[in-house]
Amino acid sequence: MTLRTLTLLLPLLLLSAPGSAKDGFPDVTDDGLVRIEAKHVEAAYWREGASLAPYQRVAIMDCFVAFRKNWQRDFNSGRRELSQRVSADDMDKIRKALAAEFQKVFDRELGERGGYQVVSPDTLGEDVLLLRPAIVNLDVAAPDLQSATHQRSYVASAGSMTLYMELYDGATHDLIGRVVDSRSAMDPGHFQYANQVTNRAEADKILRRWAQMLVDALNEAK
Numbered sequence: 001m002t003l004r005t006l007t008l009l010l011p012l013l014l015l016s017a018p019g020s021a022k023d024g025f026p027d028v029t030d031d032g033l034v035r036i037e038a039k040h041v042e043a044a045y046w047r048e049g050a051s052l053a054p055y056q057r058v059a060i061m062d063c064f065v066a067f068r069k070n071w072q073r074d075f076n077s078g079r080r081e082l083s084q085r086v087s088a089d090d091m092d093k094i095r096k097a098l099a100a101e102f103q104k105v106f107d108r109e110l111g112e113r114g115g116y117q118v119v120s121p122d123t124l125g126e127d128v129l130l131l132r133p134a135i136v137n138l139d140v141a142a143p144d145l146q147s148a149t150h151q152r153s154y155v156a157s158a159g160s161m162t163l164y165m166e167l168y169d170g171a172t173h174d175l176i177g178r179v180v181d182s183r184s185a186m187d188p189g190h191f192q193y194a195n196q197v198t199n200r201a202e203a204d205k206i207l208r209r210w211a212q213m214l215v216d217a218l219n220e221a222k
Contacts, residue, residue, distance in 0.1 A: 033178055040213050041181035050176035052221035055129035057117045058110050059170060063102040064134040065095040071139060090145055098135060101200065102207055109211035116218065128170025137162040137182065144196035160184040163210050181210065
């Protein structure tokens with residue numbers, strides 16, 4: 001595990017530890033963020049006195065992606081054909097594709113539809129909001145492995161994932177907020193064909209919802 005991976009996941013483990021809240025999230029984190037009421041996400045934490053009002057530009061760091069624990073082992077269990085099993089290379093491709101999709105969707109929603117300028121993570125400024133996103137607990141029901149033997153997969157839901165995102169002030173790099181939210185792909189009530197295109201479409205719906213919530217929060221702060 002790299003230092004960057006550990007730095008990203010350690011606060012998530014702290015958030016998941018038993019706390020005073022009934023859902024397991026603490027009221028105050030070790031780094032001084034206080035839990036605030038949040039109707040649209042599982043948990044939101046905020047630095048006292050901080051506000052989203054000054055931010056007109058948004059910088060997004062590369063999105064870190066991690067699968068659910070034992071996902072590969074569970075998926076490969078019972079699959080005799082090697083072509084039907086998920087390899088480490090397959091997982092790396094999925095991680096990279098989802099990270100790129102995160103950037104694309106957030107760029108579009110914040111920039112084209114939200115009216116906020118998306119800038120490089122190296123950009124400093126009092127009007128810059130820096131996002132440090134991570135998608136963890138990724139669970140893909142039917143990954144498209146592009147195997148030599150063509151096989152159709154039918155699933156009730158494409159899967160699920162959890163957003164863990166930290167918000168920093170672009171001028172001082174002070175941590176001002178943290179959001180944790182788990183989402184599952186829609187279950188239409190029947191099994192449906194799954195492939196790379198449908199998986200991406202379902203992921204886009206979840207990513208778009210998260211991006212729109214951020215745009216709404218920025219607009220409301222104005």
